[in-house]
Amino acid sequence: MEHISSTQNPKIKIFKVLQEKSKKRKEHNQFVIEGVKEIQYALQAGYKIEELYVTEEHQSQKTKLLIQKLMNMEVELHQLATPLFKSLCYRTNTTEALAIAQKKEHRLNTLQLKENPLILIAESPEKPGNIGALARTVDAGIFDALIITNPRTDLYNPNVIRSSVGCLFSIPIALTTNEEVFLFLKSNKIKLYSAALSQKAKPYTKEDFTKATAIAVGAEDTGLSESWCNQSDYHITIPMKGVNDSLNVSVAAGIILFEAIRQRSL
Known part of the structure; x- marks a missing residue:
């Protein structure tokens, strides 16, 4: 395991560029993951881990098990000086x-839908926190897919x-255009x-979501574009009581999707 203490190390320079620059993530087809749990989720989902960086300080049992697992997979391992790691x-x-x-492709035509699917579509979300929260909602309900159209933020932004x-x-997850998703929904x-x-x-x-x-x-500031209103089978709202x-x-x-789950459980 290589020990690194300098910010000028070429490995660290590449790591920081991948953290900060969407263009570089696209060029290298790589992205950064922070956290043992997040890395484990990526492994379970079939993502290829290419490098692991750990602290030289005390490591929990979960971290030690992760290191051993990745060593067995011949992943490149680096131990960082504490100030550099932090x-x-x-x-x-x-x-x-x-x-x-390594990044994955997220093409619409590769989605494998179950019979009677339940899908969440988000048009042009911009805030990384919202995209991440939408992903958590889809995971929580074990919905069939999250489709993002005309994305304005890199899916592999560290904040997402x-x-x-x-x-x-x-x-x-599928990344696509409005036009492609309209055709996809009709064909399915x-x-x-x-x-x-x-x-x-x-x-x-x-409404009936069964x-x-x-x-x-x-998006919160603009809502759905006019094309969605024209292409929709139904328009729905959440009644608001406040100002x-x-x-x-x-x-x-989340409110709408879990109503769909409630209906499907009856």
Whole structure:
């Protein structure tokens, strides 16, 4: 295991570039994972871990087991001086391992749907925290897929992974365009329910989500674009009692999706 103490080490320079630059993640087809649990989720989902970085300080049993597992897989291992390791971590007091992994492709045509699927679609989400929270929601309900159209943020942004608590790795995800997803839904006979403020919108509890269903949500500032309203089979809303007319996008998605689960369990 190589010991590294300098920020000028070429390995560290590459690591920091992958942390900070979406363009470089795309060029190298790599991304950074922080945390033992998150690395384990990535391994379970079939991601290829290429390098592991650990602290020279005390390591928990989980970290030691991870190191042994990756050693058996002939992954490149590095032990970092404590100040250097902490400088690379967002969670400086709890992180014991960092990794560089190979990205996956997320094509719409590779999604493998079950019979009578339940899908969440997010149009042009921008905030990494919201994307991560949507991934956690999809994982929590064991929904069939998260589809992101016209994405404005790199899926492998460290803040997306961190806010998803590693759930980004455990769910099927597709990145695509609005036009492609409309064709996909029609060809698979999946009804589209769009969360939109319109005159024909009904409260989400009044709709039937027991058939093949896709629920679409838009960005908090602009909502869904006009094309979604035109292509939707149904418009749905969450009745608001306060002065505000909207919820955080991940909260709204969770409310609607778990109503769908409730209906399907009856």
